[in-house]
Amino acid sequence: xxxxxxxxxxxxxxxxxxxxxxxxxxxxxxxxxxxxxxxxxxxxxxxxxxxxxxxxxxxxxxxxxxxxxxxxxxxxxxxxxxxxxxxxxxxxxxxxxxxxxxxxxxxxxxxxxxxxxxxxxxxxxxxxxxxxxxxxxxxxxxxxxxxxxxxxxxxxxxxxxxxxxxxxxxxxxxxxxxxxxxxxxxxxxxxxxxxxxxxxxxxxxxxxxxxxxxxxxxxxxx
Numbered sequence: 001x002x003x004x005x006x007x008x009x010x011x012x013x014x015x016x017x018x019x020x021x022x023x024x025x026x027x028x029x030x031x032x033x034x035x036x037x038x039x040x041x042x043x044x045x046x047x048x049x050x051x052x053x054x055x056x057x058x059x060x061x062x063x064x065x066x067x068x069x070x071x072x073x074x075x076x077x078x079x080x081x082x083x084x085x086x087x088x089x090x091x092x093x094x095x096x097x098x099x100x101x102x103x104x105x106x107x108x109x110x111x112x113x114x115x116x117x118x119x120x121x122x123x124x125x126x127x128x129x130x131x132x133x134x135x136x137x138x139x140x141x142x143x144x145x146x147x148x149x150x151x152x153x154x155x156x157x158x159x160x161x162x163x164x165x166x167x168x169x170x171x172x173x174x175x176x177x178x179x180x181x182x183x184x185x186x187x188x189x190x191x192x193x194x195x196x197x198x199x200x201x202x203x204x205x206x207x208x209x210x211x212x213x214x215x216x217x218x219x220x221x222x
Contacts (some may be wrong), residue, residue: 032066032086032128041112043071045090045120052117066127070112070122074098078105086127090115103218162203162221169196170221174213 009150011141032192036042045068066086075098087107091098094111102109108127110119137215165186172182179197183190197209204221206212215221 017146032064032124034066034124035065037067037069039070040072041090041092044112044115045070048115048117048120049080052121064128068124074102074109078102078107086124088120088123088127090120095149100217100220105222106218162200162216166196166200166203167221169193170200170213170216173197173209174217 010015027161031167034046036049049068064086066088068088068090069077069081070090071092073091073093073095078101079090081087087105089102090106090110090112091102092112094109099109108123110123165189168186169182172185177185179190183193186193200206200212201208204212204215
């Protein structure tokens with residue numbers, strides 16, 4: 001039977017719980033409902049969720065329910081999954097190909113070795129956001145050597161492609177470089193960098209730099 005978790009009433013929530021306080025602040029005091037399908041690691045996820053301030057609920061969550069799947073790797077966690085909605089994967093192993101696959105599915109990935117009350121709450125908070133962010137360590141893991149043969153790749157599908165210059169600028173943006181540093185590294189003017197970033201934002205229909213990077217990674221553009 002699928003476990004369903006939801007927030008305990010505000011009065012009963014432990015005030016000292018950093019994980020609970022962080023998620024509540026992001027969701028106007030209401031934690032997202034969690035669905036945890038049965039699997040080898042589901043019991044540990046359920047126990048961690050309870051310690052983070054979550055309690056069992058008899059009913060299933062509605063729209064916005066965050067599904068948390070425990071599995072050996074991302075490919076196993078996503079196998080046979082057809083449902084939509086926010087998704088957190090708690091994986092024993094997180095390799096480049098699996099991470100890329102998960103991010104392109106719109107999932108937030110958490111390594112089982114890093115599972116704590118705080119990390120689970122943070123992952124759920126990111127997944128419940130309309131535009132989930134990608135933590136820098138994950139971006140770095142994906143971008144240091146780029147795509148490789150056999151990695152899941154976008155097949156076009158109407159998605160905009162990036163030029164070599166735009167990809168270079170986007171990678172440096174992902175590494176945290178400002179416009180001046182990017183201009184120096186690419187041996188061009190800062191004005192050129194600004195123009196390229198404007199082109200990237202327009203092509204990806206991104207709201208800001210972080211959104212542009214996350215969009216490009218999820219759609220296999222970098």
